[in-house]
Structure formats: structure tokens, C-alpha cells
Amino acid sequence: RSLTTDYYEVSIREAQVEVLPGLKTTIMGYEGLFPGPTIKARAGRRAIVKHKNEMAHETVVHLHGGHTAPEYDGHPKDPIEPGETIDYKYENKQPATTLWYHDHTHMMEAEMVFRGLAGFYIIEDPAEASLGLPTGQYDVPLMLRDSRFDDNGQIVFEMDDFRYRTTLLVNGKPQPYFKVAPRKYRFRLLNGSNERYYTLSLSDGSPLVQIGSDGGLLAAPIPATSITFTPGERVDVVVDFSRYADGTQIVLNTFDHNTTTPVMRFDVTGSAVRDVSRVPTRLRPMRRLGAADVNRDIVFKLDRTTGGFVINGKSFDMDRVDETVKRGDTEIWTVSNPDTQPSVPHNIHLHGVHFQVLDRNGQPVEGHETGWKDTVAVPVGGQVRIKVRYQDYTGRYLFHCHLLDHSSMGMMAQLEVV
Numbered sequence: 515r516s517l518t519t520d521y522y523e524v525s526i527r528e529a530q531v532e533v534l535p536g537l538k539t540t541i542m543g544y545e546g547l548f549p550g551p552t553i554k555a556r557a558g559r560r561a562i563v564k565h566k567n568e569m570a571h572e573t574v575v576h577l578h579g580g581h582t583a584p585e586y587d588g589h590p591k592d593p594i595e596p597g598e599t600i601d602y603k604y605e606n607k608q609p610a611t612t613l614w615y616h617d618h619t620h621m622m623e624a625e626m627v628f629r630g631l632a633g634f635y636i637i638e639d640p641a642e643a644s645l646g647l648p649t650g651q652y653d654v655p656l657m658l659r660d661s662r663f664d665d666n667g668q669i670v671f672e673m674d675d676f677r678y679r680t681t682l683l684v685n686g687k688p689q690p691y692f693k694v695a696p697r698k699y700r701f702r703l704l705n706g707s708n709e710r711y712y713t714l715s716l717s718d719g720s721p722l723v724q725i726g727s728d729g730g731l732l733a734a735p736i737p738a739t740s741i742t743f744t745p746g747e748r749v750d751v752v753v754d755f756s757r758y759a760d761g762t763q764i765v766l767n768t769f770d771h772n773t774t775t776p777v778m779r780f781d782v783t784g785s786a787v788r789d790v791s792r793v794p795t796r797l798r799p800m801r802r803l804g805a806a807d808v809n810r811d812i813v814f815k816l817d818r819t820t821g822g823f824v825i826n827g828k829s830f831d832m833d834r835v836d837e838t839v840k841r842g843d844t845e846i847w848t849v850s851n852p853d854t855q856p857s858v859p860h861n862i863h864l865h866g867v868h869f870q871v872l873d874r875n876g877q878p879v880e881g882h883e884t885g886w887k888d889t890v891a892v893p894v895g896g897q898v899r900i901k902v903r904y905q906d907y908t909g910r911y912l913f914h915c916h917l918l919d920h921s922s923m924g925m926m927a928q929l930e931v932v
């Protein structure tokens with residue numbers, strides 16, 4: 515063991531867990547947990563995660579948002595067979611941020627993530643401590659997702675049946691409550707749903723202060739009364755409960771069809787505490803990517819003749835390279851979604867890199883979308899433009915819609931960085 519490497523071991527197995535009160539649900543879980551254990555890594559320090567597949571089914575582990583060498587990126591061509599172990603090497607040469615790891619099995623990622631194969635991977639940087647943000651027990655990752663259960667509490671997965679995934683879970687529990695002290699908390703929100711979008715707000719309308727996005731801290735804090743994020747995206751927020759001694763705050767989702775669904779509840783208890791944490795007015799410099807060398811058009815579409823989901827007319831083929839990108843080039847990608855009849859929402863996720871969002875339907879984006887991103891919504895009947903520069907590794911990386919049922923049905927492609 516060298517001083518500059520951290521080691522982790524994870525066994526991937528089926529397990530019985532209590533998700534719904536009094537019932538045992540069979541899940542696929544990292545360490546048999548739902549969701550998996552949170553792995554904490556350090557910026558600039560290598561981590562080796564030894565994943566042992568103790569299931570009867572193949573799996574492969576992808577670190578979402580990791581600037582990972584292609585051979586450790588969890589490509590579906592590199593499965594961990596039952597009984598096999600693979601060491602994933604993560605250099606963590608990227609800014610501190612909230613990542614997550616999840617299954618990426620060929621055509622199966624939707625089902626296997628839905629059955630539980632997802633967990634947080636947080637890169638921390640001691641240099642960030644001087645900012646004074648809430649830390650320790652006041653820095654809490656929250657994985658939001660939906661699920662569908664039968665009467666016995668078993669998970670029901672049917673491809674693209676998002677209408678029936680009506681049970682909302684936070685860290686694997688249906689609409690939980692969380693006891694908080696009257697002070698500031700940092701919440702690392704992950705949209706871990708396969709297909710559900712969230713527009714989150716607090717029941718009394720008080721602000722969620724966005725401080726981070728997929729790629730780490732924003733330039734400056736951005737307060738919002740509501741935050742929308744799509745599958746795979748992360749938003750770090752600070753919430754100040756000091757004004758609500760002995761009160762309750764409900765986190766609401768208002769995204770769907772004019773309904774308001776409670777996601778979870780915060781119960782503020784205890785007397786005023788000394789809270790030395792703060793949210794500084796500047797978080798970190800945001801360097802804008804320069805002029806573009808290359809322009810690329812990417813079209814996401816439901817192919818109505820085959821029922822498959824395609825990118826630029828093609829369904830995923832792991833032996834085909836769809837785009838070639840020169841390392842170090844700055845590119846503008848125009849990603850569009852012509853699916854209006856019926857309307858099918860998509861987003862785009864790029865492996866191995868973070869990008870900047872230029873605009874959506876010609877309008878500048880706001881809030882967490884002004885930071886570094888690896889996943890962003892592609893509007894129905896419209897387009898989003900992103901600026902991207904691959905610079906860490908050469909080799910093959912996937913990009914896909916992160917509505918995982920869509921990627922599992924073919925809405926995925928790969929590029930080669932040369």
C-alpha cells in the first residue's frame with residue numbers, strides 16, 4: 515500500500531432489504547446495500563476500488579462524472595463475470611465534486627440500476643475547507659429516485675414504464691423524514707431516477723442555495739426557489755434551517771403534470787446552535803472554454819418504425835465508433851430532440867469529461883447549469899448547445915441519453931478521443 519493510493523473493496527450481490535415497512539425487497543446492491551455505500555476519495559489521490567461480482571449475472575461498474583481512463587470506465591464490453599473481480603483505478607485528477615457509480619451492463623443498465631446498483635462517490639479536497647461550507651454530519655448526500663413495487667414489496671421493472679414508478683425514494687427510503695438542527699446543511703442531490711425529472715422546492719418557498727453542479731463548485735452561490743434536474747445530474751445546495759426552530763420543511767417535487775408530490779421532510783429540532791459554516795460569495799473561478807475548433811450535430815430520436823431509440827439515426831453498437839474527437843480541441847455540440855409527437859424528453863451525458871452549457875433553445879441557462887456539467891437536459895422539440903474539450907485520456911468513451919431505459923434501448927453512442 516502506497517501513501518498516495520486509497521483502497522476500497524465492494525462485493526456486488528443480491529440482498530433482502532426493508533424498503534417498504536414490514537416487507538423484504540430483493541435488490542442488487544453494492545455491499546448488498548440500497549443504495550450502495552458512499553465512497554469518499556481525495557482530489558489528486560488515486561483510488562482503487564476492487565469490485566467483486568457475487569451475483570449470478572454479469573455487471574460492470576461505471577463512475578459517472580469520473581475523468582477515468584477508458585479501460586476503467588465501465589464500458590459494457592468489459593463486464594465483470596459472475597465470481598470475477600475487477601480493480602478499477604480512479605486517478606481523481608479533477609476538482610472535488612459529487613459523483614456516483616452505477617451499473618452499465620450492455621442493454622441492461624436501466625434494469626440493474628433500477629434494482630439498486632447505484633451509490634455515491636464523493637471527491638473531497640482539503641483545500642476547500644477554507645471556504646467554510648457545512649462539513650461532516652452537516653454535509654449529506656441525498657439520492658432521489660422513483661421505484662415500482664408489487665404487493666409483496668418486490669421491485670417491478672418493465673422497460674420504459676415510468677408512469678408506474680410512483681414510489682419516490684430518498685437514499686432508498688420512501689418519503690423519509692430527516693431530523694436536522696437549526697443551522698446550515700449542505701445537501702448533495704442526485705437524480706438517481708431512470709426517467710423522472712424533478713423540480714424541487716421547499717414547502718414554505720424559502721431558498722435552496724445552489725453551490726455545485728456535476729463538475730464541482732459553481733463560481734458563486736445561486737439561490738433559487740426551485741431547482742430542476744434530470745436523471746444523472748447532481749446539484750449541491752445549502753439550506754439554512756436556523757429560522758425554522760421546531761418547524762418542518764417538506765421537499766416537494768412539482769415537475770409532473772401540475773401535481774405536487776412530497777419527496778421528503780426535514781424536522782428541525784433542538785435549540786439554536788453555534789453555526790460557524792458559511793456560504794462565501796465566491797466559490798471558485800470558472801474559466802470559460804475558448805473559441806471552438808469543431809462543431810458537431812447530435813440528434814436524439816425515438817425511431818417510430820422500429821420503436822428503438824437512436825442517435826443520429828443509429829442504435830448503439832459497441833463495435834462502432836460514431837465520432838472521432840481530437841484531444842485538446844474545443845468543440846460545440848448542438849444536441850437536438852425532435853421528438854414532439856409524442857413528446858419524449860431526453861438528456862445527454864458524456865463520459866470522461868465535463869462541459870459547459872452555452873444555451874438551450876437560444877436562451878442562456880441558469881443556476882446549476884452555469885457550472886461544469888456532465889449531463890444536461892435536451893428539450894422536447896428543441897436543442898441544447900454545449901462546449902466540450904476532452905483532455906485527460908485518449909480512447910473510447912460513451913455518450914448517451916441518461917434516461918436509462920432509452921440508453922438500454924439503443925440511445926447510446928461512442929466516440930474515440932485521438
Ligand code: C2O
Nearest residue numbers: 576578746863912
Ligand atoms: Cu451515469 Cu454512461 O452513465
Ligand code: CU
Nearest residue numbers: 577578579865
Ligand atoms: Cu457516466
Ligand code: CU
Nearest residue numbers: 860915917920
Ligand atoms: Cu432519452
